[in-house]
Amino acid sequence: MVPQALATALAEAGRRMDARNWVPGSSGNLSARIDGERIAITRSGVHKGRLSEADIIAVDYAGQALAEGQKPSAETLLHCQLYRLFPPVGAVLHGHSVAATVLSQRGAITFSDYELVKAFGFASHELDVVLPVYPNDQDMARLAAFIEPLLERDPPIGYVIAGHGVYAWGTSVEHAYWRLEALEFLLQCELERRKLP
Template identity: 35%
Template sequence: MEQQSFPKLRQDLCQVCALLYQRGYVASNDGNVSVRAGEGQILVTPSGVSKGRLTPDMLVLCDLEGRVLEGNRHPSSETPMHLLLYRERPDVGAVVHAHPAAATAFAACRRPLDVPYLTEVVSGLGPIPVAPYALPSTPEVPESIRPFVRDHKGVLLANHGALTWGSDLWSAFDRMEQLEHTAKIYCNIALLGDGVPLNEQQVAAIQALEGRYRALAGKRDKEEANG
């Protein structure tokens, strides 16, 4: 059998897909996942394969124009959506698209997750907007998310699902998990009917604290790198 490139990345991507399937964030052939693989290349899930049965040899290696470099399957029809993120955000290393039930319900209602009810959302996930409806698997989809990719960590796709991104596969997956967890909590808040959002001063204080933590972490990483 021919040796495939990026074996560790392939294994990690399949593990992320298996978790998406096990947690009910995707069903059947739903969803797609990609990761940067070297300069100007990505590994992406193929069309027509359940994420619960994906194996490393099924993944497709593409360039940033979507041309297949390695693999005998068709890349996901939503690959252009992933490619837009990689072109617009050099810091993004992986992208996850899924249909988790609660988050997708918000997408179908075209209701953003942007009310600051939770400290963890303010300091971590941030507000999640809703992109306008776009016909799946068409150029409308990447254009619909373009306004949101610079300043957010994820977006709801109207009447479709959810999209998150991060510096690597696990951060992109973690954000999808946090997005769905947040959507479930916001559903319960809506049922109770009297949620109290954080005020502007409280939000600002959380953001300032988070900024200090990031600065300290950056300083520590620099010191460790310098020995």
């Protein structure tokens, strides 16, 4: 049900995220848009660094598995929301890095004077780029409903759930990985910068 190329790309992205220590335990989830009715996403409870193609399952835009007995990642609704709101989005990657987890516990994150913000299409480093931080919630429907108007009003470069982890997206799995890598670099820089006297 999931095209082989998408499953392979997601499994590979999971291995790369694991190599960077962005998906400890069975945390994180990865997805890609199949078409206007289906999304490919990692199933619940598997290690994202050791994904097989069978670990990538198809869900509808309401987050329901399309094959009986399959359980998608707990945060599937947040992925579905991004595909629904933003038609160019082709893949969504979510990880639990140390930098995203720790920094988001201190409130809003603003990147100032970083060359790498240009990875998100900005023409210059001479601006403040906000990475929104939303409060964590174990009720995904409630969290998605809270986030939705904020995403619609001012589409961000990504977002972080406080004390939890980062969401990044792009037009393809590879593009989403690049953007995640840029976000993680900026988060790591910011974490290091705040340690300086």
